[in-house]
Amino acid sequence: MTTLAVAQSEWIKMRSLRSTVGSLVAVFLATVGFSALVCALVKKSEVESPDFDPLELSFYGLTFGQVAAISFGTLVVSQEFHVGALRVSLSAVPRRGVFYASKMAMTGAVALAVGLLSGFTTLLLGQVLIGDAGIGVSDPGALRAVVGSAAYLALMALFAAGLTALLRSGVAVLSLLIPLLLIVPFIFTDFASGTMSYLPNRAGQLLIRQYPDGPIGPWAGLGVTALWTCAALLAGWYAVNRRDA
Amino acid sequence: MATIEIRGLTKVYGNTRAVDQLTFDVQPGRVTGFLGPNGAGKSTTMRLLLGLDRPTAGSASIDGRPFVSSEVPLRQVGALLDPQAAHSGRTARNHLLALAISNNIPVSRVAEVLEQTGIAAAGKQRVKTFSLGMRQRLGIAAALLGDAAVLLLDEPTNGLDPAGINWLRELLREFARQGRTVLVSSHLMSETALTVDHLVILGRGRLLIDLPMQEFIDSRNTPRVQVRSAEPGRLRTELAARGFAIDERADDEDDNSLTVEGARADVIGGIAAQEGISLLELTDQRVSLERAYLELTADQTEFTTETPVAGRQNSA
Numbered sequence: 001m002t003t004l005a006v007a008q009s010e011w012i013k014m015r016s017l018r019s020t021v022g023s024l025v026a027v028f029l030a031t032v033g034f035s036a037l038v039c040a041l042v043k044k045s046e047v048e049s050p051d052f053d054p055l056e057l058s059f060y061g062l063t064f065g066q067v068a069a070i071s072f073g074t075l076v077v078s079q080e081f082h083v084g085a086l087r088v089s090l091s092a093v094p095r096r097g098v099f100y101a102s103k104m105a106m107t108g109a110v111a112l113a114v115g116l117l118s119g120f121t122t123l124l125l126g127q128v129l130i131g132d133a134g135i136g137v138s139d140p141g142a143l144r145a146v147v148g149s150a151a152y153l154a155l156m157a158l159f160a161a162g163l164t165a166l167l168r169s170g171v172a173v174l175s176l177l178i179p180l181l182l183i184v185p186f187i188f189t190d191f192a193s194g195t196m197s198y199l200p201n202r203a204g205q206l207l208i209r210q211y212p213d214g215p216i217g218p219w220a221g222l223g224v225t226a227l228w229t230c231a232a233l234l235a236g237w238y239a240v241n242r243r244d245a
Numbered sequence: 246m247a248t249i250e251i252r253g254l255t256k257v258y259g260n261t262r263a264v265d266q267l268t269f270d271v272q273p274g275r276v277t278g279f280l281g282p283n284g285a286g287k288s289t290t291m292r293l294l295l296g297l298d299r300p301t302a303g304s305a306s307i308d309g310r311p312f313v314s315s316e317v318p319l320r321q322v323g324a325l326l327d328p329q330a331a332h333s334g335r336t337a338r339n340h341l342l343a344l345a346i347s348n349n350i351p352v353s354r355v356a357e358v359l360e361q362t363g364i365a366a367a368g369k370q371r372v373k374t375f376s377l378g379m380r381q382r383l384g385i386a387a388a389l390l391g392d393a394a395v396l397l398l399d400e401p402t403n404g405l406d407p408a409g410i411n412w413l414r415e416l417l418r419e420f421a422r423q424g425r426t427v428l429v430s431s432h433l434m435s436e437t438a439l440t441v442d443h444l445v446i447l448g449r450g451r452l453l454i455d456l457p458m459q460e461f462i463d464s465r466n467t468p469r470v471q472v473r474s475a476e477p478g479r480l481r482t483e484l485a486a487r488g489f490a491i492d493e494r495a496d497d498e499d500d501n502s503l504t505v506e507g508a509r510a511d512v513i514g515g516i517a518a519q520e521g522i523s524l525l526e527l528t529d530q531r532v533s534l535e536r537a538y539l540e541l542t543a544d545q546t547e548f549t550t551e552t553p554v555a556g557r558q559n560s561a
Binding site for chain 2: 002005006008009010012013016017018019079082083084085087088090091092093094095244245
């Protein structure tokens, strides 16, 4: 029994369920689709405004893609809490550390791969749709946004996965995270440069602005998201390791 | 050869002692039946053995080592705990494939066990389309995947059709013949009587019996004879005169029939011959496993109903 073999087995579990595959497709479609929509519909006056950030606009869909990434991370773990599924998994892989690490590594890797694909596509498509004001891959921040958004999606998937392992319920995690990520930022926009910057999503999304502002820089922002994710993963590990299956 | 060793195993959930100071071995080369009323602790014991639950005290090991430290878990123990455990959205084949890959078991084994358990035709169907019997077969397929030295099956006959039960019986017997360790729980006593060599019986989390099956039945067996006669009245008088107790309850349906306690057929036959009473039938009654088990566990049952269940089984 090796970690690699167990990770491969986790990949089979992911690709053999419609729900997990569907959530990965949704990451791509939501990120690229919403971005393309706003880039195609952007007004000339907005483009000419000094605040216009073509990079941020072409990653507009990331807000929606992250919801799908969270669903993915949640589903990967919640499938184990389906009747006695975890018991079957742990009868095959009784070392819980190997089981948990393999599952999370594969979740992160798959989310990162889908994130990179989505990032490149949304950047290129978005800039084409913006037209003359658009930027290229070699412009400042462009590659950073592609890699950063992929890393961000992977971290959010893992954040949700860790929380699901802790709470043992996909429904609980989704009903906690989706309002937090989608609704709270709209209500408290005024605090965006203050405390709110340290929420996992706000911090990580600095990466997609061409000239990010706020109390922390773009990579430090991703670091803040990573800290949230680490905390969730550790809490999830504590629960998986300690509880009866 | 792998021996399962349970030593002082105790599991407390809140105020309930699900398993209480259990100590027994499960030996290779025979089928061990794991019996007990609902809630007696059979499934808990199996989960503790697999390291899924942590014991409050004591230990469970296979060949002297806890299962969780196993290098090749599926090759060591094939387990069926719950037929519903396979995710309903996955195909049977993918369910088995994920298990096989995790333990470096050749992918060809997946097709083999699907074939062996008779669900090869449904391998590409999602588990949600499966009947309970098919899910049970899939669970057994998963247990067979690693060709393990130990087979641990929790009520594998649930939902199986008669042909399936027959097939499973032969499979378990064959595994025991090959020198493997087989522990199987069941509520079907007549089926258990045909399948197992050894019995471990629990009641309220405690060990009640750890005996070869025949020894257990014999230990519960007080001799009884069923006798039908053309002259039941005279026979009754003669037997009563010799001090034999007659079980009146047992003979409600047939006026010609008597059940005599504490006697064997040769004795009763001799008395009848001596008195010139002609007999129509003379049978030693032996206790069935079911009767012996029900008597043993009558006061141990946690979830009991009021329906009296009895039944002696005639043996020629």
